[in-house]
Amino acid sequence: MSVTPLAHVPTTHPSPAFRGRIGQDARSGHYAVPRRYRLHLTVACADGLRIAVVHSLLGLDDVCPVTYLDPIPDCPDGGHSALRPLYEASAHRYTGAAVAPVLSDDWSGRIVSTHATDITRDLARHFGSGRPALHPCGAESETEAVERMCRGIGQAAQHAGSAGGDATERAGHLEQLLDSLGSLERWLVGREYLIRDHVTAADVELWVALVQLDTVHRHHLDAAAVQRIADHPNLWAYARRLAAHPAFGTHLDLDGIARRHHARCRGLEAAGAAVQILDWAAHAARAH
Template sequence: MSETSTSAQTDNPQADNPQTDNPEHGEGGKYTVPGKEFTRDTRYIPTRITADGRDGFPVEPGRYRLVAARACPWANRAIIVRRLLGLEDAISLGLPGPTHDARSWTFDLDPGGRDPVLGIERLQEAYFRRDPNYSRGITVPAIVDTTTGAVATNDFAQITLDLSTEWRAHHRDGAPDLLPEQHRDEIDAVNQRVFTEVNNGVYRCGFAGSQQAYDQAYERLWTALDWLEDRLRDRRYLVGDTITEADVRLFTTLVRFDAVYHGHFKCNRSKLAEMPALWAYARDLFQTPGFGDTVDFQQIKRHYYVVHRDINPTAIVPAGPDLSGWLSVHGRADLGGRPFGDGAPPGPVRDHERVNPAGAVG
C-alpha cells in the first residue's frame, strides 16, 4: 500500500487487529489518542507467495492456510476472492472468532480452541514461528505455511492480487478475471481512492482523537461516498462491466456500514440504505454468490462493539439494525453488465465454511 503512517497507539498496523505490547488492555485495546487523528501503519511482512517462489514461498496447493476472521473487512476481502476464484482446495481456511484480547486473534470457534490444521490456540504463535521477536500487530488476513507453522505473509492488499495472478493455474473453471489487464490502471486508481477515503476513512472517523480530526475525516469520507454514489448511478460495477477487485474492496466496507460504521464510528450523515445507488449496488453484490455468503453480521457487530472498549466501554452489542433489506430487489441488472464475464458463479459454499445461520440474513 502507498500510505505509510504510524497507528493511533504504537505499532499496530491494522486497527482491527491486536498488538502484542499492551496486555493490560485485556479484551481489546486502546484505539484513539486524545488530540490526534487516526493514521494507519501499512507496513507488513513483505514476502509473497509466487509461482516462481522467488521469496521462498512457491505456489503449492495444500501447503498454505489462509487465516481470516469473518469480522474483519480486510480479511473478508481474501475470503471473497478465494471463493470467487475457486481456491478452496488449494488454500485451506482458518477462522478465528470475532473478538480478541491485546495479544492475538484466537481460534475459540474451533473444538478445543485450537485451529484443526495448525494446532495453535492463538494466531500469535504462527507469527512467533516466523520471528520469535515479532512485536508488531497480529493481523488478519495472514497466510501460514503449514510445513513450518510460520506466517508467510500478512500483506492484505497484496494477498488478493496474488490470488488472482500467481495462483491462476489453480483457479476453478469459469473463475472471473478480477484484474482485467485493459482496466488495470483504472482499477488501481479507484482502489487507491477507495482505500484512503472509504475503507480507511471510516476508521479515521471512528478513532479520531479530537473534534477537528473527526470533522476533517467525516468531510473526506462523505466526499468520497458522494463520488461513488454518482459514479454508480449509471454503471453496474465500479470499473468495466464485470466484477473486479475494486468491487470486492468497496463491498467489505459497505456491508459493515449500517451495522457498525454509521453508529459505532459516527459516520452518520446518512445510512447506506438512504443512498439509492450505493445501497442498490451493495445489495447486488451481496446477492451475488461469493459475496453475501461470506458475511457474518453477528460476528461483525460483536467484533467492533466488544473489542473497541475505548469507544464502547460497556461492550454492549446493539440488537439492530434490521438487516433484512439486504435481500430485497435491487434492479441493478437493468444497467447491463455480466457479473462473471465469460465465466460462471462459484458453486455452493463448502459445508464446513458456511456462515452460521445466526449471523446471516434470510
C-alpha cells in the same frame, strides 16, 4: 454535526510483519503449488472479509484451505493464540501480536504474508486461471484508484465519528465522505459493476468498505449524518446486489462484526446506531 461523546479505543494498523510473495521470488521457494498454502482469517475484520470473498470468487476451497478464527482475538495484545506458533516459527523471538490475516506455508510451518493486498493478488494471479479476471489487464490504475478511494471512505467515516476534535473538523470529514459517495453514486448509474462487466477486485474493495460503513462506522455518527450517507440509492442497491452473490453474502458475519466492534469500542453510541442503511441479513440470506 453533533456526536454523542464516545470513549473510543483507537484502532491501529501496524505494518505487516511478513510480506513474502507466492511465485515472485525464486529465492523464497514459495512456488505456486496447490494445497501448499493455508489462509487464517476472521471475516469480521475488513481485511479478512476481502480475502475470503476473493478466495470464494476464485473457487479455491480445494487449492488453498481456510482456517476461520473467532472474531475477537483471545490474547491481551490483540492477537490470536492459535496463530502464535506460526509467528514464533517464522521470526526469531517474535514479540508482536499474532494477528490475522495470515497466509501460511504448510510445507514449512511458517508465514508467507500478513499483507492482505499482496495475498489477494497472489491468489488471483497464480490460482485464478479459468475464472473471470479479478485484476483485468489494463485496469491496474482503475483498481488502485478504487482502493485509495475506499481507504479514504473508511478514514473519513472514522474521523467524522471520532470523539476527538471539534465539530467543524468532524463536519469536514463527513463532507469528504459524502463527496466520495456522491462520485460513486453518479458513476454507478447504468452500471452493474465498477470497472468491467463482471466482478473485479475493485468491487470487492468497495463492497467491503460499504459493509464497514453501515455495520461499524455509522455507530459513531448522528442520525442526520447516516441519513445523508443512505441517500445514495444506486450505491446501496449495488451493495445489496453483491450481498446476494454467494461469494460475498456467505461471508457476511454480522454477529461477529458486532462482537468485534463492541469489544474494541467503549462508551455510548451515537444516534446513527439505530439507522441501519441495509438489512444485510435479509439480502445475504439469498446467497445461501
